[in-house]
Amino acid sequence: MRRIVLSLAVLGAASLGACSGGGSVLNSSGANTPDKVVVTTVGPTNIARVLPGASIALSAVALKGDGVLSNNNFRWSAALVSSGTYTANTSGQQKPCAVITQTIGAVTSPFTADFSIFIAIDPVNEANIIFEAPTSLTAPAGSTLATSFPYCVVVSATAGSITGTGLGTTFVPTSAVGSITVAVVNPQNPEQ
Numbered sequence: 001m002r003r004i005v006l007s008l009a010v011l012g013a014a015s016l017g018a019c020s021g022g023g024s025v026l027n028s029s030g031a032n033t034p035d036k037v038v039v040t041t042v043g044p045t046n047i048a049r050v051l052p053g054a055s056i057a058l059s060a061v062a063l064k065g066d067g068v069l070s071n072n073n074f075r076w077s078a079a080l081v082s083s084g085t086y087t088a089n090t091s092g093q094q095k096p097c098a099v100i101t102q103t104i105g106a107v108t109s110p111f112t113a114d115f116s117i118f119i120a121i122d123p124v125n126e127a128n129i130i131f132e133a134p135t136s137l138t139a140p141a142g143s144t145l146a147t148s149f150p151y152c153v154v155v156s157a158t159a160g161s162i163t164g165t166g167l168g169t170t171f172v173p174t175s176a177v178g179s180i181t182v183a184v185v186n187p188q189n190p191e192q
Helices: 001-020
Strands: 036-041 055-064 072-082 085-087 093-098 101-104 107-110 120-123 130-134 143-146 151-162 172-185
Touching: 036 151, 055 072, 055 151, 055 172, 072 120, 072 172, 085 172, 130 151
Parallel strands: 036 172
Antiparallel strands: 036 055, 055 130, 072 151, 085 093, 101 107, 101 143, 120 130, 151 172
16 A cells, blocks of 8 residues: 555656646646636625725736636726616626716716726735725816716726836736726615
């Protein structure tokens, strides 16, 4: 019995040695380029809901097929949207996002904006961020805003790689982008 165990141990060590060059099937040429990115919230429910002035932790994972890649190079963005749905509960029920309207003179239209300024990226791991919903929305000069809840912000992560060194570094994006819709809910009715 000892000989069998010893033989298995030697065979296992030899096969590991054959893989020492990073011998994963995901490590062949081009296989480290993700084909999708999944963005999730921290916690078991994956319900992205936040109060104005509060924050929510989000994470991105790069995938190739069903395999998770160790790619932690992402560029994050966030945009206030005027349409779409958000996940309202753990059963996956989708509800429509409210529309924030902007009035300039006598013309009222849906208001959209870049919310990327409300993202704080983890300096150690670019796959993790904190999105902090603004306490209140400020109308652009010469206009007024009518805020409705829950309004939605789509937070996106684009996978890529870093080339170069020092000041010459460049982020080279791939086509793999993932996003999650964060519902900014009414403080008077946070379980909308």
